[in-house]
Amino acid sequence: MNKIINIILSGLLWRKYKFFIISLILLVAFIFVVGQVHDDYLRYNELQENPTNIGLSFAVKWAIWALSIGVFLTCNHLFNKYKKQQKQIESEQSNSALKKIIRWKASLSSDSQSRSDKATSAERETKSVSKNKSTEDPFAAIRKKKKLRSYADVIIEQKPTKK
Numbered sequence: 001m002n003k004i005i006n007i008i009l010s011g012l013l014w015r016k017y018k019f020f021i022i023s024l025i026l027l028v029a030f031i032f033v034v035g036q037v038h039d040d041y042l043r044y045n046e047l048q049e050n051p052t053n054i055g056l057s058f059a060v061k062w063a064i065w066a067l068s069i070g071v072f073l074t075c076n077h078l079f080n081k082y083k084k085q086q087k088q089i090e091s092e093q094s095n096s097a098l099k100k101i102i103r104w105k106a107s108l109s110s111d112s113q114s115r116s117d118k119a120t121s122a123e124r125e126t127k128s129v130s131k132n133k134s135t136e137d138p139f140a141a142i143r144k145k146k147k148l149r150s151y152a153d154v155i156i157e158q159k160p161t162k163k
Helices: 002-047 054-116 121-136 140-144 151-158
Strands: none
Touching: 002 054, 054 140
């Protein structure tokens, strides 16, 4: 059972942190390779009669390490920013269908109300203005109703009375 839990958790962690894990492994490997190249240079310099540029080699090694860490942090920051943008785009796309349905429903309910009400021309003008607002506000039709009824009220009214 513990192995199954470990596999599942490992899979979840891998899915969420894949880019971070891969970039971290590459960073550690790169730092290791730079350290090995520097050690080889120091050994080569020991064999020379006049060792030169030892201090400069340390400065170059540390600069390369600092640069690689900076690249690691920048890449991960940019990747996380990209992922947030993708999530935001996905959520906007998924909500766009819902917004269209709400606008359509509001326009249908406002149309049915305008057919049932016979009002003066002034009231009709206010309704045309309110129709424009109802496309912006999906709850405008509900606010205009004189009496709000729930689904339970409709069921009770349709149910025959017992005698």
